[in-house]
Amino acid sequence: MAELWYGLLGLMLITYVVLDGFDFGAGALHLFVAKSDAERRTVLAAIGPFWDGNEVWLIAAGGVLFVAFPELLTTAFPAFYLALHLVLWCFALRGVAIEVRNHVVDGMWHAVWDAVFALASLLLALLFGVAFGNVVRGVPIDQTREFTMPFFTNFGTTGRVGLLDYYSLSVGILSVILLSAHGAAFLAWRAGGAVRDRCLLLQRKLWPAVGCLFAVVTLETYFVRPALLGNLLSRPISWLGMALAVGGSATLFSSRRGSRDGRAFLGSCGLIAGVLSAAGAALFPVFLRSTLSPTFDLDALHQPRNSIAMKFALGWWPFAFMLAVSYFVNVFRANRARVSADDY
Amino acid sequence: MDDPSFWHRLQFGFTIVYHYLFPQLTMGLALILVLWKWRALRTGDERYDLAARFWSKIFGVNFVLGVVTGVPMEFQFGTNWARFSRYAAGVIGQTLAMEGMFAFFLESAFVAALVFGERKLSRRKHFGAACAVWAGSWLSGYFIVTTNAFMQHPAGHTLLEGVLVLDRPLQFLFNPWAIVEYLHTMMASVVTASFVVSAVGAFYFLRGQHQQQARLYLKWGTRIGLVASLLVAFPTGDRQAKLVAESQPVTLAAMEGRFEGGENAELTFIGQPNVRERRIDNAIRAPMVLSILAYGTPRRSVRGLKEFPLESWPTNIELLYYSFHVMAGLGTLFILLMGVSTWLGIRGTLEGKRSVIWILMLAFPFPYIATTAGWMTAELGRQPWLVYCLFRTANGYSASVSSGNTLFTLIGFTGLYFVLGLLFLFLVGRELSHGPEQEANG
Numbered sequence: 012m013a014e015l016w017y018g019l020l021g022l023m024l025i026t027y028v029v030l031d032g033f034d035f036g037a038g039a040l041h042l043f044v045a046k047s048d049a050e051r052r053t054v055l056a057a058i059g060p061f062w063d064g065n066e067v068w069l070i071a072a073g074g075v076l077f078v079a080f081p082e083l084l085t086t087a088f089p090a091f092y093l094a095l096h097l098v099l100w101c102f103a104l105r106g107v108a109i110e111v112r113n114h115v116v117d118g119m120w121h122a123v124w125d126a127v128f129a130l131a132s133l134l135l136a137l138l139f140g141v142a143f144g145n146v147v148r149g150v151p152i153d154q155t156r157e158f159t160m161p162f163f164t165n166f167g168t169t170g171r172v173g174l175l176d177y178y179s180l181s182v183g184i185l186s187v188i189l190l191s192a193h194g195a196a197f198l199a200w201r202a203g204g205a206v207r208d209r210c211l212l213l214q215r216k217l218w219p220a221v222g223c224l225f226a227v228v229t230l231e232t233y234f235v236r237p238a239l240l241g242n243l244l245s246r247p248i249s250w251l252g253m254a255l256a257v258g259g260s261a262t263l264f265s266s267r268r269g270s271r272d273g274r275a276f277l278g279s280c281g282l283i284a285g286v287l288s289a290a291g292a293a294l295f296p297v298f299l300r301s302t303l304s305p306t307f308d309l310d311a312l313h314q315p316r317n318s319i320a321m322k323f324a325l326g327w328w329p330f331a332f333m334l335a336v337s338y339f340v341n342v343f344r345a346n347r348a349r350v351s352a353d354d355y
Numbered sequence: 356m357d358d359p360s361f362w363h364r365l366q367f368g369f370t371i372v373y374h375y376l377f378p379q380l381t382m383g384l385a386l387i388l389v390l391w392k393w394r395a396l397r398t399g400d401e402r403y404d405l406a407a408r409f410w411s412k413i414f415g416v417n418f419v420l421g422v423v424t425g426v427p428m429e430f431q432f433g434t435n436w437a438r439f440s441r442y443a444a445g446v447i448g449q450t451l452a453m454e455g456m457f458a459f460f461l462e463s464a465f466v467a468a469l470v471f472g473e474r475k476l477s478r479r480k481h482f483g484a485a486c487a488v489w490a491g492s493w494l495s496g497y498f499i500v501t502t503n504a505f506m507q508h509p510a511g512h513t514l515l516e517g518v519l520v521l522d523r524p525l526q527f528l529f530n531p532w533a534i535v536e537y538l539h540t541m542m543a544s545v546v547t548a549s550f551v552v553s554a555v556g557a558f559y560f561l562r563g564q565h566q567q568q569a570r571l572y573l574k575w576g577t578r579i580g581l582v583a584s585l586l587v588a589f590p591t592g593d594r595q596a597k598l599v600a601e602s603q604p605v606t607l608a609a610m611e612g613r614f615e616g617g618e619n620a621e622l623t624f625i626g627q628p629n630v631r632e633r634r635i636d637n638a639i640r641a642p643m644v645l646s647i648l649a650y651g652t653p654r655r656s657v658r659g660l661k662e663f664p665l666e667s668w669p670t671n672i673e674l675l676y677y678s679f680h681v682m683a684g685l686g687t688l689f690i691l692l693m694g695v696s697t698w699l700g701i702r703g704t705l706e707g708k709r710s711v712i713w714i715l716m717l718a719f720p721f722p723y724i725a726t727t728a729g730w731m732t733a734e735l736g737r738q739p740w741l742v743y744c745l746f747r748t749a750n751g752y753s754a755s756v757s758s759g760n761t762l763f764t765l766i767g768f769t770g771l772y773f774v775l776g777l778l779f780l781f782l783v784g785r786e787l788s789h790g791p792e793q794e795a796n797g
Contacts, residue, residue: 078451
């Protein structure tokens, strides 16, 4: 049962990163790929119908976490107290910025909300990357399972660690660059004109940077958590993830010729989903690795026994999931034409 | 502050009260939008299209504020109330997950279509989008009220190794408390929306602007307002009070500031609770009414606080007493105001009674106050328990999060929400000054 819920939760979180990732990326690039008011309206029109629904994948995954792995939720949320509140505030400012920007036709009004949108998106991409870095590196969890991490302690990766160190920051930066490239792929597909041209140009720089950073982070991971790379090579589901990532990259690069922008974006989705599922399979069953002692690790297999709740949830979850997917297909179909500034 | 749970409680209280200012309009207005879109679809009457178009803009701004202030509520279960969540996740995790999966996806997928999609979608599809948003917002309400109802009146659970686990899912999901609380809450949100709609109608009417639309808002606002105000009181509010009398008798005693028990219990209209002296100062009372309201007969005794051990008393009796009286008092006035307005409207003399229209315009904040007071009654009345008679509030907070951290985030929320509030007022004010008859703005 734990394996199944681990997989379903992973599926929801990966869907979340792939979907909200493109609008974080579009936001982080907003000020660079869109210069004029019309171009900026185009960027907002491109993500307008999606961003709120994308965000719901995180909220819904949080709900599923509540049912399936309450021990993880109640340990990790206070642990990341400050970081999570930063995430909440960024979400609030970002959502408001997207929605109110076009309510008033005024240059200064636009300048403020464009900046808020871009900065909040950038910070969210960074924070989620840092969070993933923390999961891989480990956290100072002890037998009480009650701790709150400061932003930084000694910037080291062992013992009483804080949120930030060279490793979690590296993953954070990788996340910013990767999601920016993903966002550029999305905008190149959805937007037209100058925005699309700039996004295509930018991707030529961003994807190679992703490759370099990925190599650096992989090397760092070898020192920070060597066992992970071993798991990666020995677990079949990780192989599938890696195959998906390689397939995604190949699709991405082969789509460069001609204007197969939709295919390129799909490749980018595959790349991110592949990397995350490979990592997720390699991390199993440990949710939170302890930097103090391996005996304190929090894993998916030792959860409170609550079989009726799990069975009940398994009864409704697939139905709800199919409904959610059908809404998304519906929204993507309804918005399949390239957007222009007037749509929003 | 010596009590480590203080800042956690203050932060949750502040953020939830602020948050709920928005969904109560969202849910009520969603219903009114569906009704207008339905009329427009059936009759082809342009006025209803215009009304729905105008109000969906206000709905859009309100919806976004509801979303961005709602996400922190979900997170705070984990960040600030980890020990409570560890204890209760086995049960309430179910509804929180269902809310995300069934309600939020539905709402978020269709709200953009409702607010921005009129030009792109057919009339039927646009009506469908309105229905989807309405269904999503009301479903969301059900799941969250069910979660709250479990805290008020636990059902369907069992205790295993010191934490709650789900035992009978259907009893939990269809907790009788949840059904009554849900209907009471939803009707109150329709009251809020109807008051806001009629206030805007009154505003335009008194200014001599958009007369046709103003009349439409006044008519629909007052009539829906009357129906909803009646339903809030009876049967939903009445049933809710009887549930409290049955399952939380000490809460009922505190709500009424009733220290001495006995039959022929009187209802206190006004007066100041003096907890130290165990009495109500300057009380004006109606004999027998409380016994009748609580149990349907004057002969039944309503117990007083003195009959319960001190440690089971709600922790803030004064605030609980005022919250309940503000809610009940305002609720009664709402029936009166909407009753008079509807009666004048049907007779066709409302437009001559400018004083009534003035009151309708100025009345819109009061449903917000009444719903807030109602929720405060529910939540203060539950104290000192987080899960009634099972788990104390004092044990529920995240022990590892220091007061310094909590105060830091509380200050952050205060600043952020202040800015969001100004922004909301500014944007809604702009929409109101543009009025319903403008061309679609850029």
